[in-house]
Amino acid sequence: MMHCTMDDLVALQANEASVWARRHVEDCTACRAELDKLYQRVAQLKALPALRPPRDRWSVVRDVVRTQRARRRRTWGGWGLATAAALAGALLVPGLGSNGTLRAELSIAKNQSATLEDQLQSYDVDGRVLTGRMAAKVAELEDRIAVIDGDLARFGTLKPQAQDAELVQLWKQRVDLMRQLVNVRVSTARYVGL
Amino acid sequence: MTVALAVPDVLVARAQAGDEAALEALYRAFETPVYNLARRMLRNAEDAEDVLQETFLEVVKSIRDYRGEGYLWGWIRRIAATKALMRIRREQLRATEPLDIEPGKPGMHVGANLDLERAFEHLTDTSRSVVWLHDVEGYTHEEIAELMGKSVSFSKSQLARAHARMRRLLDEGAGDGEGAHA
Numbered sequence: 271m272m273h274c275t276m277d278d279l280v281a282l283q284a285n286e287a288s289v290w291a292r293r294h295v296e297d298c299t300a301c302r303a304e305l306d307k308l309y310q311r312v313a314q315l316k317a318l319p320a321l322r323p324p325r326d327r328w329s330v331v332r333d334v335v336r337t338q339r340a341r342r343r344r345t346w347g348g349w350g351l352a353t354a355a356a357l358a359g360a361l362l363v364p365g366l367g368s369n370g371t372l373r374a375e376l377s378i379a380k381n382q383s384a385t386l387e388d389q390l391q392s393y394d395v396d397g398r399v400l401t402g403r404m405a406a407k408v409a410e411l412e413d414r415i416a417v418i419d420g421d422l423a424r425f426g427t428l429k430p431q432a433q434d435a436e437l438v439q440l441w442k443q444r445v446d447l448m449r450q451l452v453n454v455r456v457s458t459a460r461y462v463g464l
Numbered sequence: 465m466t467v468a469l470a471v472p473d474v475l476v477a478r479a480q481a482g483d484e485a486a487l488e489a490l491y492r493a494f495e496t497p498v499y500n501l502a503r504r505m506l507r508n509a510e511d512a513e514d515v516l517q518e519t520f521l522e523v524v525k526s527i528r529d530y531r532g533e534g535y536l537w538g539w540i541r542r543i544a545a546t547k548a549l550m551r552i553r554r555e556q557l558r559a560t561e562p563l564d565i566e567p568g569k570p571g572m573h574v575g576a577n578l579d580l581e582r583a584f585e586h587l588t589d590t591s592r593s594v595v596w597l598h599d600v601e602g603y604t605h606e607e608i609a610e611l612m613g614k615s616v617s618f619s620k621s622q623l624a625r626a627h628a629r630m631r632r633l634l635d636e637g638a639g640d641g642e643g644a645h646a
Contacts, residue, residue: 276628280620308627311634312599314580323499324509327517328491335484335524413483420481420528 274301279308372438379441386448390455404454411451418444471536480528487527491520494537498544501601505548505593507585515551519544545597545611552589583633591626598623 274291281287282295282305295301422440478486495516502515522543530539584592597603605619
């Protein structure tokens with residue numbers, strides 16, 4: 271008597287079996303038992319305990335996140351300076367009207383942001399300590415800046431030509447947060463006494 | 465294993481904005497399922513750790529591209545499976561993938577009674593990947609074929625061969641003879 275092959279059984283499990291296999295398994299005890307074994311194996315595989323990573327790899331991922339963030343800030347800062355210079359030239363051209371005013375505000379905000387970035391870069395962050403409360407404040411400010419950076423990135427994607435009030439507002443918010451961050455870093459941190 | 469599929473939208477939004485705490489929360493939520501998937505697909509534990517790391521580096525890089533279509537776990541799982549399969553392909557290019565390992569051969573820690581987990585471990589990386597993705601993760605043969613760059617019939621035949629192999633190993637471990645359903 272011909273029995274089901276494993277291909278037939280796997281197909282039966284997936285409801286894709288041939289008519290012959292479906293009829294055969296109804297009459298053949300051995301093949302029905304094999305099909306049950308297949309179901310059991312699959313159930314047992316699903317029930318295997320989760321294997322947990324032996325080591326924590328988050329620190330590596332986190333370092334990459336931080337590097338990307340620092341690079342993005344430098345990019346924004348550099349872009350701010352370059353744009354400020356370009357817009358300063360553009361503002362000399364008469365007839366820009368209110369658009370010109372927005373551009374000037376944008377230029378100033380980006381310039382301020384870049385200056386604050388430079389200030390933060392030149393500051394020896396690792397050599398100083400913060401109280402727990404201040405460290406939490408720094409983390410919160412950095413997170414809020416990251417959110418604004420995300421908004422700015424999306425803004426650039428959605429409206430590449432836009433330099434409207436919304437954009438200026440975002441940059442002003444960023445400057446405000448950067449100012450607070452520099453203030454916390456510079457004013458409240460102390461050098462480690464080594 | 466069961467994976468908690470629901471991740472708050474606000475957490476995803478914060479992660480998309482580059483919020484480190486949110487990214488770490490995602491890492492913590494999915495590190496075990498990602499590692500488990502990779503470890504089940506790959507023979508080597510260190511390779512699975514590398515896949516875990518590569519997966520989350522990709523998640524960090526591409527999280528902004530995630531549009532909230534389907535579960536986040538489905539998106540992350542696909543990245544992890546792709547990374548694991550890339551590793552398998554690289555290994556296959558380096559050397560011919562070994563045939564299924566015979567129990568009792570030198571170097572293998574096989575007792576008289578093979579349990580299912582051990583039988584599963586004796587399959588090739590490719591066979592294990594197909595079994596795990598299909599039987600446990602619920603991928604269709606079409607999805608597996610796409611991930612592997614192979615045909616649907618390849619996926620189906622790998623699955624059948626792997627089950628035949630596991631059945632034989634389990635029977636041999638239990639001291640039974642070969643059945644008719646290999």
